[in-house]
Amino acid sequence: MAHVLVVDDSSTMREIVTSFLSKNGFEVAVATDGRDGLEQLRSDPSIKLVVSDVNMPNMDGLTMAEKIRTDQGNKGVHIVMLTTEDNPVMRERGRAIGVTGWIVKPFRGEAVLGPFRKLCGM
Amino acid sequence: MTDTTHLEAKVLLLDHDPVQLKTQSDFCTSVGLQALLRTAHDALASLDLHKDLAGVLLAEDMPCDGPDGLHLAQAIHKLRPELPIFLRRTSVRPLNTAEQQTIRHQWPTGDMEELRASVERTIFSLRYPATLVQGIVDLTCSALKSMFPNAEVVAESPYVVHDRIIHGEVSTLIPIESTWCRGYMMLQTEESALRQGLLHGMSFEGVGGELNFRDLNNMLGETTNLIWGAFKNRYIPPQAFANQQTQVPIVINHAHKYISFGSPDPQLCIRYQLSEPSRRGAHPLVIVQRFIFNLHWSPEQFAEFAATATESGPTGELDLF
Numbered sequence: 493m494a495h496v497l498v499v500d501d502s503s504t505m506r507e508i509v510t511s512f513l514s515k516n517g518f519e520v521a522v523a524t525d526g527r528d529g530l531e532q533l534r535s536d537p538s539i540k541l542v543v544s545d546v547n548m549p550n551m552d553g554l555t556m557a558e559k560i561r562t563d564q565g566n567k568g569v570h571i572v573m574l575t576t577e578d579n580p581v582m583r584e585r586g587r588a589i590g591v592t593g594w595i596v597k598p599f600r601g602e603a604v605l606g607p608f609r610k611l612c613g614m
Numbered sequence: 615m616t617d618t619t620h621l622e623a624k625v626l627l628l629d630h631d632p633v634q635l636k637t638q639s640d641f642c643t644s645v646g647l648q649a650l651l652r653t654a655h656d657a658l659a660s661l662d663l664h665k666d667l668a669g670v671l672l673a674e675d676m677p678c679d680g681p682d683g684l685h686l687a688q689a690i691h692k693l694r695p696e697l698p699i700f701l702r703r704t705s706v707r708p709l710n711t712a713e714q715q716t717i718r719h720q721w722p723t724g725d726m727e728e729l730r731a732s733v734e735r736t737i738f739s740l741r742y743p744a745t746l747v748q749g750i751v752d753l754t755c756s757a758l759k760s761m762f763p764n765a766e767v768v769a770e771s772p773y774v775v776h777d778r779i780i781h782g783e784v785s786t787l788i789p790i791e792s793t794w795c796r797g798y799m800m801l802q803t804e805e806s807a808l809r810q811g812l813l814h815g816m817s818f819e820g821v822g823g824e825l826n827f828r829d830l831n832n833m834l835g836e837t838t839n840l841i842w843g844a845f846k847n848r849y850i851p852p853q854a855f856a857n858q859q860t861q862v863p864i865v866i867n868h869a870h871k872y873i874s875f876g877s878p879d880p881q882l883c884i885r886y887q888l889s890e891p892s893r894r895g896a897h898p899l900v901i902v903q904r905f906i907f908n909l910h911w912s913p914e915q916f917a918e919f920a921a922t923a924t925e926s927g928p929t930g931e932l933d934l935f
Contacts, residue, residue, distance in 0.1 A: 503829070504761075504836040507821040572932060576843020579852050587935045596847070598760030598840055600930030607932040 495519045495536065496612070499529035499544035499553065500574070505599070509543060509574070512601035517614070526551030530559055539569060540612045546575040546582065554585055561590040570611045574599060619744035621882070622646045622773040623668035623737050628657055628676055628686070634702065634723065638671055641726055645733055648773075654678035654686050661693055665779035665871075666883060666902075668737045669697055675704040684713055691716040696778050696878070698736045700729060738774065740879050743913055745920050747772050749848060751884060754903060756927055757840040758886060761833070765816040765888040765899070774880035780871040781902040784808060784830055786838040787864065792850040794916040796909035798864070798875065799845070801838050802902045805830055811899040814890050834901075841903075844927065851919065877908035 496518045498509045510520045521536060523529035525548040533539055542560065544553040553573055560566045570592040577583075578596045586594060592611065595604060625642065627649040629635045635651070642649040647668075652660045654676050661667075670690055676683035687699050701720040709717060719732035751769045758767045782804035790797050808830050812822040822829050866873045882905040889898040 502832060502836045502839065504821060504832045508818050511818060511820045576839055576846070578843075578847040578928065581852055591935065593932045593934045595930060595932050596928035597843060598757065598928065598930055600760070603929065603931045607934070 495521065495538040496541045496543060496608070497521045497523060497529060497532055497536075497539045499523040499526065499542060499548070499556065501525050501545065501548040505545065505574075505597075509599055509601075512599075513608070516601070516605055518608070518612070525549055526553055526556030526559075529556050533560060533566065533569070537565075541608065542569060542571045543574050543608075544571065546573055546577050554582070554589060554591075557586065557591050558589045572604075572608075572611070617744050619742060619747050619772070620646050621738075621742060621747070622648055622771060623775070623880070624648045624650060624664060624666060624773065625668055625737075626657060626660055626664070626670045626672075626690075627651050628654060628670065628683070629673040629702065630654075630676055631673065634673065637726070638702075641729065642671075645730060645738075647733070647737070654683070657686060658689060658693065661690065664777075665781060666773075666775045666777055667694075667697055668774055668776045668880065669733075670699045671702070672699055673702045673704065684709075684716070688712070688716050694777065694779075696776050698776065700732055702729075737776065737880065740774075740882075740907075740911065741913065742772075742882050743916055743920065746849070746916060747882065747884075750845070750882075750903075750905070753844040753848060753927065754841050754884070754886065757837060757844055758888065758901070760930075761837045761840060762811070762816040762888055763818065764890070765811065766891050768887045768889075770885045770887065772882065772884045775883045775904070776878075776880055778872055778874050780866075780873055781900070782807070784827070784834050785873075786831075786834050788838055788842045790842070790845065790850075790905065790907070791909075792854045792919075794849075794910075794912045794919055795907045797905065797907035797911075799838070799842060800873075800902075800904045800906070801834055801841070802904070803834060803900065807897070807899045808833065811888060811890075814893070816888060816890065816899070837901075847928070849916075849919070875906045875908040877906070879906075879908060879911075881906045 500506050506522045513520050523532045527550045546553040557571045572593045574595045576597045625647050639649055672683050674683050678686045698718045701717045703720050703722050721728040755767050781802040784805050785802040787800050790799050809825050884903045886901045887898040
């Protein structure tokens with residue numbers, strides 16, 4: 493089963509994304525901010541895809557992505573930002589960091605199910 | 615100059631003269647005021663029932679407990695000083711200092727142009743561009759539908775309010791800053807109605823946790839975040855993000871459900887009704903949205919920006935780099 497890490501400070505968003513992915517055959521772990529996300533990723537090498545918000549307390553999503561990419565052990569992990577931000581400057585920063593993709597909220601599960609499965613090799 | 619939409623506003627109409635009542639009712643209709651006709655006896659109780667008023671029209675010779683309507687005006691002003699009172703004069707006696715502080719606008723009986731000018735100057739002192747109001751309604755309905763996918767979402771006609779009374783127990787507040795405005799957006803709703811809506815399946819299955827007040831706060835918080843994001847992506851150019859300037863304190867008194875932004879300008883208010891299609895006639899969940907551009911407001915700059923803004927919303931699709 494493909495393992496996805498959902499990182500969002502909003503418990504409502506975590507519930508929405510987790511509920512959808514679980515129903516569609518993904519195993520899902522959750523984290524409440526970037527710092528928590530990094531810890532989860534370090535402790536669980538089976539995670540293939542990180543779906544993360546950008547604006548979060550403690551550590552934002554792009555900083556977390558940057559740290560994931562600088563860790564050699566995480567080269568195979570895909571990172572998708574799920575955010576209300578559609579700012580081209582921010583998107584470009586994500587691209588430069590090595591983020592795999594960008595979704596502007598609201599989260600529409602059906603629209604991302606295929607690409608998520610592909611990224612997880614399902 | 616951009617086209618502005620003529621928003622409505624609710625006022626209490628306190629008059630006993632049938633001819634004047636008819637004249638003022640017609641006047642209200644002509645300028646976009648929704649008149650709530652009340653007697654002196656139930657005027658104060660009406661303030662409790664209506665927390666989204668824009669003003670009060672009152673006759674000087676209104677029969678009430680005191681010698682004239684001015685005593686009633688002072689009682690109204692004491693309860694809701696933010697509401698402008700328009701006094702229809704029936705005498706020529708000058709108002710004393712205390713009365714002048716209570717009555718912001720007085721107009722001689724029959725001079726509807728004087729009343730019209732006062733209403734325009736006070737109640738409709740800010741004009742909101744029609745494209746902005748429609749854009750806000752569209753992006754908010756879209757966000758509400760995505761957070762409450764099993765609810766039917768209907769936006770009521772937008773109107774302006776001068777009241778500062780909060781609707782319900784759960785409210786959110788987020789700054790809105792662009793090159794053409796600075797202020798806030800609020801969402802307000804009733805905790806029990808939100809809980810009932812989630813219990814009856816308006817949102818996603820399993821979302822909402824135990825539906826305690828923290829879960830409900832989170833639900834409205836995420837809805838606010840979605841609307842804010844959509845607003846920002848459509849109406850706030852990137853160069854505005856670095857525009858961090860001074861703020862003014864926001865005053866909230868939860869015990870009295872009161873909030874002030876330090877500005878007397880009217881706030882843009884829109885109410886959304888969320889109902890369950892399978893339970894026609896059931897009490898809908900009402901979500902109240904307000905925009906308060908108290909720090910900066912330049913509709914001319916908005917017009918320039920709106921000409922190039924795209925109206926397409928997010929698709930929710932993965933954009934692979």
